[in-house]
Amino acid sequence: MTSPMLRLPLWFALAAVACAAISPAHGEDGYRLWLRYDRITNEPLRASYAAAIPSVTIIGGAIPAPGPNGDPVPLSPTLATARDELLTGLRGLLGNDIRVNFRSNMGAPISGGNESYILDAGPSGISIYSRTDIGALYGVFSLLRQIQLGRPLDRLERIGEPKIQRRLLDHWDNLDRFVERGYAGQSLWEWFYLPEIRSPRYRDYARAMASVGLNGVVLNNVNANALILTPVYLRKVAALAEEFRPYGIRVYLTARFSASIEIGGLKTADPLDLEVAAWWKKKTDEIYTFIPDFGGYLVKANSEGQPGPQDYKRTHADGANMMADALAPHGGVVMWRAFVYAATATEDRVKQAYSEFMPLDGKFRDNVVLQVKNGPLDFMPREPFSPLFGGMKKTVMAPELQITQEYTGQSTQVVYLAPLWKEVLDTNTFAEGPFAASIRERMARLRGTGSDTGGVYSPTSTVAHVADGTLWMRQVGATVIDGNQQPIMVPNQFSMIVGVANTGTDRNWTGHPLAQANWYAFGRLAWDHTLTAEAIADEWIRLTFGSDPQMLATMKKILLGSRETMVNYSMPLGLHHIMAEGNHYGPGPWPIANTTHPEWSPPYYHQADENGLGANRTATGSNALEQYAPQLAALWGNVDTVPENLLLWFHHVAWDHQMKSGRILWDELALRYQQGVDEVRVMQRDWDSLKGLIDDERFIEVKQRLARQEADARDWRDACLLYFQTFSKRPLPAGVEPPAHDLAYYEAAVIRFAPGHPGAK
């Protein structure tokens, strides 16, 4: 601003203001996720890291010996990736180049599982020990994360080992790149352009996945298209597998059960038909010629119109086992979904999966896993856990969590899902009583050699311990120690956890900038389910926005409260499935027009009438409680002991029932809805206080979305209360804002062309 003043009449100058915000490149557009590697601004800290890390040495079982002259030998793609990540990361964080060394461990054993690592900060730098290349890469990501978090090197978390073996994202992506229940643009997989044309985004995706420890991806929708299994597409799948492989990520595919008809030319898909089994065997062999480390099949069968073995009067086990036999020689697995219910069934929908699968326990092959949604219904803002987790003791059980926010605000609302997932994972199923049997007892049981009550390792029967295999002793490769501190051989089983992806082509990957936290949290929990939702939020915020204490505290408050806020303004007190039909966005507690699917109509679930509200699932009702352990059935079956946040899930409760607050149900319900709206407004004010503490770009993005969320919350409150009021016939209590419109308005308001809704128009 040192230019000479022009001598012209009537002129004035305007200062160059706010130009930093004009940049068209959108530096803070969210693309970098939690892998930012910006220079550490705390200069003493940066300098201390730089001094202490002149080099990093990767020491592992898979490191090649050097060439005859000690020259570098070509490294595996995974180790080259680890090196590049280290160099890029530390150059960004510390501002200088380090030396990366590789060392063979000369055959000495390195303890831990195949994916584990040990970090060691020594006088001449950091060493990363691992048995495998991928363990080294995980070690690199852990080191970089801890440096970004500002953790002193003498207090590094030194050991990393995943608690669950197969940690997958399921993408509900169609071949035309539509993502079912996707709210972040199109599918990342550019099928038309593959295999020749490979988006650089494939590697960035794999990098993000590996950085949080995820190691598998189901590329395509559970509502499957058999074409994915044809050579034209397998060549494309192989290209993606090649892009992902350096990051330790295996590719899996959904298998349409009727593929033997659609692309195989057979007349049947009967799993007991020998031709069908032979076709799947041949097809599976073919897949492995394209993708040698192919992970396996995910199958949605006899569910919501998908074909399945029941079309031929066979069981789910018949179907799964036929495919499992084709995969077994290659080490592949079948993920069989338990999400089944039938419009024609008279049984309470939330009971049907348990009724269907419990009789099959013990009948599945070892390489079959039953993939079970966290709750018995369908990813509601709150559900009890699925009783299958406590029920099926002889089957590998994989929780399916939904990262994409189908019922939780999609990509306009802030809903941090880790608290929901932790709530499920930490719930005690009581499948083995208050605590599980000791490890030795369980081993003896598995061996059929009778009871042995010795030993010390006694996990509770939580869903997490079902998932990680420790409860039923299914973990392979983990270090399982018995009561005498001896390692124990475990059966040839495995463990798995699955999240339905929230990713898409949106520049920031997840649509809502804060929804990145859900992808991150899923990966971190899949690796270690003992992490708390708060600890993960703390990590993610620091990595993604920085460490300003005020910002950190405020954003953590927003994230950690967001799920309960969403429950309050949408489905409080155990209400469920009262969302708009089809797009599942916004309220829709009234009956739907489609009468062929009574179980899609909200009154099926809320049972509102003049007497009260809620589904009676006690013994006097559908008795869904009988599918849970007696302890839980007793606790939840009693209207006085059931947690209020599940009250209306299990009980039909009178409008004037007295709640713990002293208020009657109707007033409590109305005030919960109002509370949800009020909490969104607090989130808005909290967010506004971040102005200047974070970049303008993301500040504005989230601010705009919070405005939409506030309007959405009001719609939820007004629509639901107006509708339920037609039954309660009571006035809104003091403190609840009057609705903006009448009930007819909300019933007529239809959102057109909603994202992620198949067939939306």
Added chain:
Amino acid sequence: MTSPMLRLPLWFALAAVACAAISPAHGEDGYRLWLRYDRITNEPLRASYAAAIPSVTIIGGAIPAPGPNGDPVPLSPTLATARDELLTGLRGLLGNDIRVNFRSNMGAPISGGNESYILDAGPSGISIYSRTDIGALYGVFSLLRQIQLGRPLDRLERIGEPKIQRRLLDHWDNLDRFVERGYAGQSLWEWFYLPEIRSPRYRDYARAMASVGLNGVVLNNVNANALILTPVYLRKVAALAEEFRPYGIRVYLTARFSASIEIGGLKTADPLDLEVAAWWKKKTDEIYTFIPDFGGYLVKANSEGQPGPQDYKRTHADGANMMADALAPHGGVVMWRAFVYAATATEDRVKQAYSEFMPLDGKFRDNVVLQVKNGPLDFMPREPFSPLFGGMKKTVMAPELQITQEYTGQSTQVVYLAPLWKEVLDTNTFAEGPFAASIRERMARLRGTGSDTGGVYSPTSTVAHVADGTLWMRQVGATVIDGNQQPIMVPNQFSMIVGVANTGTDRNWTGHPLAQANWYAFGRLAWDHTLTAEAIADEWIRLTFGSDPQMLATMKKILLGSRETMVNYSMPLGLHHIMAEGNHYGPGPWPIANTTHPEWSPPYYHQADENGLGANRTATGSNALEQYAPQLAALWGNVDTVPENLLLWFHHVAWDHQMKSGRILWDELALRYQQGVDEVRVMQRDWDSLKGLIDDERFIEVKQRLARQEADARDWRDACLLYFQTFSKRPLPAGVEPPAHDLAYYEAAVIRFAPGHPGAK
């Protein structure tokens, strides 16, 4: 790389190599388009600019007077935008901040049209004179472009004035964000999230548009949905209009002709029904309450299943005029598409639009423009111009060009389209003979005062002069000077040109990195159709990739040859409409299964038989030639004088017809296909030579696409020659590679889920 060596056995270090390419941020991801503003690397040049531009002064009719103390007065959004662009641009290019001054011109007239500007390099900096704010912004973009091009300030192009008034992109975008014939991801318009949530991309889009002088956008598909005209959507449209307005960009919408039924509740859409006319008037008034500067309606009527006035036995003029009357009070226009043909018509499809519209010449309101595709068929790689351009003398004619590469390689093939467009624009229609009448004669004719042969301004009757209004004297606001150098009042008409957009949510906007050149070229030609394809390519490459002479020459060669190469390997010698059904990607010269649309079946066009190949459109055939001026009909109607590149468009030619090369038709055809393949291979080699001269990122992106293009070119050659060989029964001449597969293979090869294809599955 200064770390101490670790004293460990068997270890070796790997150098940190090629890490600059690892950056996850993808700096060269194409997002910045031609607006890069990277620091000028020629240091003396940079320093000379910096010294010569201490400040820029914007002087214009719309600059506000200063406040009482001489303080800055709030500027219009457009001037603020101009200032920000200047500051950002010059800071990037020169590395320093300049001063931006604003000055009123104190009422003195500034010559030129509303959008024109004058640049003046004086001793104390640059002055930009303009009558309007948007003129100033165009001046800013022009200045920045010229500095990026390294043009010395004493040789600036000083005057800028568009030759055509309304310069539009048409987006074929649906409300669900599918883009019909779009190959760059989803629609940029996030309908579900509007109006609250506004992607920063809206402004970046508007900025790119304004930077090349485009000033209008039709937001939605010509295959229209009436919902866009409902208040829910108009609020969203208004938000986009608000984002675009500072950049001088007006919003237009497609109007579904039956909207009065679908959203108006009427029983009819008969344009002569008074209720219908009243509904459109009311609807139009309503739109202007949302968008005060709304541009108008684009209508595809009675075309490919769209409703229209003929459903009620009314003419296209009846329909257009009814809407035009509703728009006229607000200054809006109707763009009526001439793209009509009927499956039931017996007339040659390429004749139907002319037959339909010629009788209506003179019957349209002043604010109606007929929007005519460049050729009489449908955006083929080569067509003659549409005879309507030479025919309709009393109607405003707007060329519709297709930027999206529906028939020209979509987003996998390099096809620079400026040569195609220039070929059309520069073609003489001979509508007024070899040269048009003088301006005074034509003015006299318009006034009905008889002939006056004086005057000097005598444009040729090119399509460009039809489009810019100079041929028929329709230009408003331009400085039209008669033979005595006097300004002349012209009728209340206007001029327009339209390009069908190739933009989408892909990070680089256009899918293929080099397809950005087509967006750029369309804008530049819409502003000034006298620019050459080569000059525009030169500009675009310099702005987008830099000015290395070898790189520049190579890339220019690739771009400028690419369209003819594509013609050679797909539809040489005047062949047309022999692409695959539905997705229009790749070859499909054989008959289609659908027999209800004979005019969708390629044999309708190529007429291959044992005697020869090509459509007879002479007097002995469909006589489409009669729709052209006699000079052209004579030239093109003679097989000896017709340009060979249109030979098979107009003539059915014997397989052994002797071509100019001395070869027979069959051999020439085969060798043209081979030549196309060979030329792609040369493009590949040329591109490979750019390694290191441009960034790796775009280098690899294009290299991968060229590999696909080479495979596609071979498919075209093999499929077409195998098919035509079934008629010619002649061997492939020497020099033509044998086909890779048999004809049945190509006929069976169906591309599934192709992008941009409505209903693809």
